[in-house]
Amino acid sequence: MGFCISCGQQHQDGIRFCRFCGTQQPGEQLLMRLRQEAEQIHYLRLQMQAAQQQQMAANNQFQQQPPRW
């Protein structure tokens, strides 16, 4: 189920025009693409955070080691 982007009435998925106000609705493919892009950005952010944490942990280990000279 979806909601009209104009009047907010509930309507079935896959319709092109709202049957209440006639406003053209965004296509399912567009919605799916936007959803996928949002997920990709979410995963990229998680990966970056994990990489930063690993780097910080590596830096801490390096600092805890006594100097070699």
Ligand SMILES: [Zn+2]
């Ligand atoms: Zn509508």
